[in-house]
Amino acid sequence: MRSKVTDALLNGELPLPPRPDYLRHGSTISSWLITTDHKRIAILYAITITVFFFMGGAAITAVRLELFEPNGWLLTSDTYNKLFSFHGIVMVWFFLVPSIPNTLGNFLLPLMIGAPDVAFPRLNLFSWYLTIAAGMLTVYALVAGGVDTGWTFYTPYSTMFSNSHVFAAAAGVFVVGFASIATGVNFIATTHMLRAPGMTWFRLPLFVWAIYATSIIMVLATPVLAISLLLVIAERWLGLPIFDPAQGGDPILFQHLFWFYSHPAVYIMVLPAMGVVSEVIPCFARRRIFGYDFMVYAMVAIAGIGFFVWGHHMFVSGQSIYASLIFSFLSFIIAVPSAIKVFNWTASLYRGQISFDSPMLYALGFVGLFTTGGLSGLFLASIPVDVHVTDTYFVVAHFHYIMVGGSVSAFFAGLHFWWPKITGKMYPDGWARFAAILMYAGFNMTFLPQFFAGYLGMPRRYHTYPPEFQIYNVMSSAGAAVLAAAYLLPLGYFAWSLFYGTRAGNNPWRATGLEWTTTSPPPPKNFDRQPRVDRGPYDYHAAGQSAGTDPPEVQNAREVV
Amino acid sequence: MNSIFSLPEATTHAADVDNIFYLLLVLSGATAAVVFGAILVLAVRYHRGSAAKRGPLPEIVSREFEIGWTTATLFAFLFLFWWASSADLSRFSAPANALEIHVVAKQWMWKTQHANGAREINALHIPVDRPVRLSMSSQDVIHSFFIPAFRVKQDVLPGRDTDVWFQATKTGVFPLLCAEYCGTDHSMMRGRIVVMRQEDFANWLSQQPEGDDLAHEGAKLFVAQGCSGCHAASSNVHAPRLAGLYGRVVQLADGREVKADEAYIRDSILLPKRDVVAGFEPIMPSFSGLLDDGEIQSLTAYIRSLAHEKQSD
Secondary structure (H helix, E strand, O other): OOOHHHHHHHOOOOOOOOOOOOOOOOOOHHHHHOOOOHHHHHHHHHHHHHHHHHHHHHHHHHHHHHOOOOOOOOOOHHHHHHHHHHHHHHHHHHHHHHHHHHHHHHHHHHHHHOOOOOOOHHHHHHHHHHHHHHHHHHHHHHHOOOOOOOOOOOOOHHHHHOOOOHHHHHHHHHHHHHHHHHHHHHHHHHHHHOOOOOOOHHHOOHHHHHHHHHHHHHHHHHHHHHHHHHHHHHHHHHOOOOOOHHHOOOHHHHHHHHHHHHHHHHHHHHHHHHHHHHHHHHHHHOOOOOOHHHHHHHHHHHHHHHHHOHHHHOOOOOOOHHHHHHHHHHHHHHHHHHHHHHHHHHHOOOOOOEOOOHHHHHHHHHHHHHHHHHHHHHHHHOHHHHHHHOOEHHHHHHHHHHHHHHHHHHHHHHHHHHHHHHHOEOOOHHHHHHHHHHHHHHHHHHHHHHHHHHHOOOEOOOOOOOHHHHHHHHHHHHHHHHHHHHHHHHHHHHHHHHHHOOEOOOOOOOOOOHHHHOOOOOOOOOOOOOEOOOOOOOOOOHHHOOOOOOOHHHHOOOOEO | OOOOOOOOOOEHHHHHHHHHHHHHHHHHHHHHHHHHHHHHHHHHHOEOOOOOOOOOOOOOOOHHHHHHHHHHHHHHHHHHHHHHHHHHHOOOOOOOOOEEEEEEEEOOEEEEEOOOOOEEEOEEEEEOOOEEEEEEEEOOOOEEEEEHHHOEEEEEOEOOOEEEEEEEOOOEEEEEEEOOOOOOOHHHOEEEEEEEOHHHHHHHHHHOOOOOOHHHHHHHHHHHOOOHHHHOOOOOOOOOOOOOOOOOEEEEOOOOEEEOOHHHHHHHHHOOOOOOEOOOOOOOOOOEOOEOHHHHHHHHHHHHHOOOOOOOO
């Protein structure tokens, strides 16, 4: 039974017994470096990936500057090749893959299921140290002279021809893969074992489902990446003939292994984004998410079918036409659950009480960019069109729409949504809304022209290019400047909020979800009492009242014993 | 300089690709319009505090909608798959009368060779309105042969032949690009495709220094490299005869059967122990490292030229 006192306690209206929150619970450097608190580890990850994000961003800034001129004006071809390779390697493995799962996922997964921590707190910290070690190897590869294979490490170029630091870069990616696997195992165990009483599988917030599906992919796919990189190292370093055709090897074997990981890896990057958006949209529309169970099935379907579409990266590689047909077919099939999710997010707005705070703007930006990116994926699933546009800027635009437009917008949506919970402070929402709109505009200015350039035949990874493509490259580079500004702005106002922001309160957005029932920032063990759950998520219009008009204590009602 | 806004459709196949492209453009444009339109309309109509009707969802707006749009999307995608794939299958294999040209890619240039032995670098002259089949291989890393105006792209691999065919419909000069990243000067690995009227092409070809054609070069190599020591009809060594071999199905020692195509011949030269012909000892040495890709293509062409000779044991 819920008493008035419990209600008041839940909403932060009564003073709790004084106890430090997780941020003030120990302030020495070592209290951070040997912490096993999932929230602190999330902060460590956030700092790490922010550093990598701006390193990868700096590399691509030089590339975009260079592309103002068809014949280059700033860099040598080797430097250019090393810069885009570094950009790809860092952004994929040291920013996108760990971005949402290891920061927001780490922070929120235990909070959302009512647990005091993840299942294996020390493994969690260990995986951060692995990430740091791997990052250092990769940065060493850059400092020592760079690697020029592209992020795809295609053989036999990477094993027999490249004169750059392939070993260090591949070793870095190899090691960070283990961080991924450790995190995945940890999250799977956490979701299975540590759900609060009453938190059944179909009462889980969609973000938890997304993190769970992502973890399954991480655990199943990442070992294949490790194997393929190990084989590259074995051939390059020890001379074992694996991919060398002159000794009976097959360079295409590498592509199969690589894409067997790297296509599911796209879903590692985008499923968590879908999870974030599924939390944000219901909150700011004051509606239950439309079609909760279909959203769950769609994510599970994406995670599963995602393992069987890798060959669509290889339509021109010389693989059998029949294999190509099957991969094309499955690529169309996997687009169905993605489309369902877009329709459901849209339908969740119906009869809502929609407000446009910055998390909502970022989330709607995600839906727009993900839809554009997804539709361009249909072109790539069609074999004859793919043959023409593969390895061109059309593909570059497509995957940036999904992985940057989609995932990074959603990451920012989540960051703005949970910032008050993480830090206990509010940021200036006007600036944040401005940054959200600027990001959407800057992103489209950067990548929309690349669809045109790609269709007209501009290959990717070109240092110099035929002059007819210059107009598209200038547009793209100009857009990138806008995009860069939009990425830098949050650094400013988030930092400002830490010092001057108003106190957030437990639940500034009047959101449902267990994470909002504890204090902001949460205490070290998350909850003062064991939460109990008696209803599904997104309970935004309880008791049949019209949406958005319920007092918060009704909307957030939770049994607490 | 080419137009910055449009790409010529210079092969029979280009128009098919563009038709699929435009259909996809219309469909995805319509989908985007519906989704973005719906978001916009709902965002305006149901913004906080608006007068629009709220309350629980109408009964009909739930399962039925969900199942409806799932099924509709599925069928739309199945249709697209069928349409795109059938266009692709219809051009799977090259017509028998196709003009055959050999392409060797290396860091960072394209070498082409016509059937009469005429060679070009970073250029390829072809006749209009006639099917052309390219047989391609790489001497080092993976490259990709890309002619945007033809809507043609095919990776070029080391140690293996890949094929592509097309029939040009417009005369003119079109860019040839390398589309698979291949190292430092990847972006400089470009050339031009010159499509000529058939009689102009015949004239052009007759004016080229001929060199030997591939099969003749191959015949010389066949002797110079010592192949004939075992494979010639007069040899005392028990080795398979090569006359009439090409295109036949070969019974292997381990019970498998393979078709003796270009890939098989290449493998047999480089990796003779892999596919041993039934009834023969695995005594042939590997020629890996002794022959470059051009030489292997010549030898293959020579063995092909024996395809219609009678086997005279």
